[in-house]
Amino acid sequence: xxxxxxxxxxxxxxxxxxxxxxxxxxxxxxxxxxxxxxxxxxxxxxxxxxxxxxxxxxxxxxxxxxxxxxxxxxxxxxxxxxxxxxxxxxxxxxxxxxxxxxxxxxxxxxxxxxxxxxxxxxxxxxxxxxxxxxxxxxxxxxxxxxxxxxxxxxxxxxxxxxxxxxxxxxxxxxxxxxxxxxxxxxxxxxxxxxxxxxxxxxxxxxxxxxxxxxxxxxxxxxxxxxxxxxxxxxxxxxxxxxxxxxxxxxxxxxxxxxxxxxxxxxxxxxxxxxxxxxxxxxxxxxxxxxxxxxxxxxxxxxxxxxxxxxxxxxxxxxxxxxxx
Amino acid sequence: xxxxxxxxxxxxxxxxxxxxxxxxxxxxxxxxxxxxxxxxxxxxxxxxxxxxxxxxxxxxxxxxxxxxxxxxxxxxxxxxxxxxxxxxxxxxxxxxxxxxxxxxxxxxxxxxxxxxxxxxxxxxxxxxxxxxxxxxxxxxxxxxxxxxxxxxxxxxxxxxxxxxxxxxxxxxxxxxxxxxxxxxxxxxxxxxxxxxxxxxxxxxxxxxxxxxxxxxxxxxxxxxxxxxxxxxxxxxxxxxxxxxxxxxxxxxxxxxxxxxxxxxxxxxxxxxxxxxxxxxxxxxxxxxxxxxxxxxxxxxxxxxxxxxxxxxxxxxxxxxxxxx
Numbered sequence: 001x002x003x004x005x006x007x008x009x010x011x012x013x014x015x016x017x018x019x020x021x022x023x024x025x026x027x028x029x030x031x032x033x034x035x036x037x038x039x040x041x042x043x044x045x046x047x048x049x050x051x052x053x054x055x056x057x058x059x060x061x062x063x064x065x066x067x068x069x070x071x072x073x074x075x076x077x078x079x080x081x082x083x084x085x086x087x088x089x090x091x092x093x094x095x096x097x098x099x100x101x102x103x104x105x106x107x108x109x110x111x112x113x114x115x116x117x118x119x120x121x122x123x124x125x126x127x128x129x130x131x132x133x134x135x136x137x138x139x140x141x142x143x144x145x146x147x148x149x150x151x152x153x154x155x156x157x158x159x160x161x162x163x164x165x166x167x168x169x170x171x172x173x174x175x176x177x178x179x180x181x182x183x184x185x186x187x188x189x190x191x192x193x194x195x196x197x198x199x200x201x202x203x204x205x206x207x208x209x210x211x212x213x214x215x216x217x218x219x220x221x222x223x224x225x226x227x228x229x230x231x232x233x234x235x236x237x238x239x240x241x242x243x244x245x246x247x248x249x250x251x252x253x254x255x256x257x258x259x260x261x262x263x264x265x266x267x268x269x270x271x272x273x274x275x276x277x278x279x280x281x282x283x284x285x286x287x288x289x290x291x292x293x294x295x296x297x298x299x300x301x302x303x304x305x306x307x308x309x310x311x312x313x314x315x316x317x318x319x320x321x322x323x324x
Numbered sequence: 325x326x327x328x329x330x331x332x333x334x335x336x337x338x339x340x341x342x343x344x345x346x347x348x349x350x351x352x353x354x355x356x357x358x359x360x361x362x363x364x365x366x367x368x369x370x371x372x373x374x375x376x377x378x379x380x381x382x383x384x385x386x387x388x389x390x391x392x393x394x395x396x397x398x399x400x401x402x403x404x405x406x407x408x409x410x411x412x413x414x415x416x417x418x419x420x421x422x423x424x425x426x427x428x429x430x431x432x433x434x435x436x437x438x439x440x441x442x443x444x445x446x447x448x449x450x451x452x453x454x455x456x457x458x459x460x461x462x463x464x465x466x467x468x469x470x471x472x473x474x475x476x477x478x479x480x481x482x483x484x485x486x487x488x489x490x491x492x493x494x495x496x497x498x499x500x501x502x503x504x505x506x507x508x509x510x511x512x513x514x515x516x517x518x519x520x521x522x523x524x525x526x527x528x529x530x531x532x533x534x535x536x537x538x539x540x541x542x543x544x545x546x547x548x549x550x551x552x553x554x555x556x557x558x559x560x561x562x563x564x565x566x567x568x569x570x571x572x573x574x575x576x577x578x579x580x581x582x583x584x585x586x587x588x589x590x591x592x593x594x595x596x597x598x599x600x601x602x603x604x605x606x607x608x609x610x611x612x613x614x615x616x617x618x619x620x621x622x623x624x625x626x627x628x629x630x631x632x633x634x635x636x637x638x639x640x641x642x643x644x645x646x647x648x
């Protein structure tokens with residue numbers, strides 16, 4: 001069974017071998033640039049590891065794994081246009097480095113290429129793989145639309161927030177596990193367990209991201225602390241606070257959310273104080289832990305040899321490490 | 325064998341039945357809007373007719389036919405953002421009616437949905453259908469990028485222009501015929517003939533569009549005459565003229581192309597005069613006729629009953645009618 005790191009190496013090697021030297025350059029250069037930007041490769045690694053849990057040969061899953069990573073990178077490319085983000089992983093975004101039209105069109109091409117890789121799996125599992133992929137891909141679009149809608153809405157419930165991150169983030173991680181299992185010729189029940197593991201892990205990861213924005217170690221986390229707070233971003237922490245805060249605390253929270261020019265440090269400290277009053281750190285950590293435990297339960301439940309479950313559990317075990 | 329009109333009715337009925345009432349509305353409303361904008365439905369009609377030529381049952385081709393129409397409409401949606409077009413078929417474009425982000429994201433969703441319909445064909449032909457579709461879809465992106473590049477380039481040869489319209493327009497019409505043939509269980513040779521028919525018809529159609537901008541009957545053509553001329557659009561007529569014009573005529577042509585504020589009627593008349601000097605009307609008509617004749621040759625060559633070829637020929641016969 002491949003480890004996370006071995007899977008990562010395979011994925012990075014295969015990604016660097018993808019042919020993107022075609023013409024016109026304005027269409028294909030941005031794709032090579034985005035692929036080269038790196039990242040943890042979490043999704044394709046899960047595809048390979050999930051496949052290996054069942055069939056024992058990751059090569060059955062290689063093409064769909066690359067397809068999912070390409071699709072994920074396509075969504076980042078287009079999201080960056082929509083969010084007007086100028087930097088992604090310390091490099092200028094495509095629309096910033098080239099221009100908006102190049103970013104739209106090379107993203108479109110990347111989405112098509114991702115479908116092509118997904119389709120290059122064994123004919124015997126092609127239909128269910130395509131069905132899971134296209135359903136998921138559509139859900140990711142729905143999640144992004146909800147995320148954009150939420151920016152303009154004042155009050156979002158935690159339930160609505162969780163639905164949004166499920167669509168925008170968790171289902172693609174779920175489908176990575178599910179498609180891996182399908183290519184590994186898993187049974188319907190096994191595919192479902194793998195999928196549910198991925199969904200719960202995905203939710204735990206996103207809540208962890210929200211958590212680290214406030215409680216992370218800046219040196220380890222690699223991002224500045226409090227960016228979500230400054231942007232009034234709807235996070236697990238904020239939606240819970242909006243539900244729990246009463247009286248003066250609520251008034252103070254709403255004031256900070258509607259404040260115009262404020263001193264960044266002052267705002268971050270004020271919101272952190274409100275979170276402290278409401279015990280948000282603990283509530284968030286426990287939500288995260290619950291999704292983590294749920295995830296692992298789905299792996300425990302699988303009728304496969306114990307040693308095969310181990311690498312997947314090891315990967316999941318990294319979630320409770322909240323320092324990075 | 326279905327006629328063009330019968331095929332159109334089937335396609336319109338099926339398109340109006342597509343479920344687009346999902347949430348979030350900002351994602352799905354624009355898709356319903358674009359589908360409802362209408363159009364000739366040329367591509368899906370060709371898929372059905374091509375399938376019927378071989379298997380005799382259009383239902384084998386219905387899902388891919390809808391997928392190709394959805395894909396075509398997706399490309400128009402995103403092209404309109406890139407071209408900053410405000411009107412399409414007499415209605416505001418999506419980015420103009422909603423906003424740019426809605427147009428990007430609903431286009432992305434539409435592209436995914438189009439793949440979903442393409443995949444819903446008979447399992448026995450799924451691989452070759454997907455391969456032809458994704459290769460073609462990528463070529464359409466390449467064509468759009470060349471088209472945008474050409475706007476900024478002063479000199480484009482007719483050869484480069486033909487390559488661009490082949491990618492941007494003709495290959496999707498070719499693939500409509502090819503995918504129809506694949507779903508109709510045609511042989512590799514038959515698929516190739518159908519594809520080549522489509523490619524030549526597509527080129528003839530695009531050159532006809534260029535021709536009608538200058539020589540069409542405004543009442544029948546439904547568009548104002550001379551719009552391509554005013555926009556300095558690289559057309560078959562203009563690229564040929566740039567290759568043929570010499571001396572004073574060349575100087576005059578280049579002056580009009582680089583002129584700033586000009587009287588529209590004066591510019592249209594001047595360019596038409598240059599075209600007259602160079603015999604462009606006849607050259608364009610003969611290029612169109614040649615693609616038309618080539619197209620029909622590929623149908624003639626097919627080893628299928630004569631009556632099955634007839635409806636396809638009838639459709640192709642409409643090209644030489646240059647009034648609309």
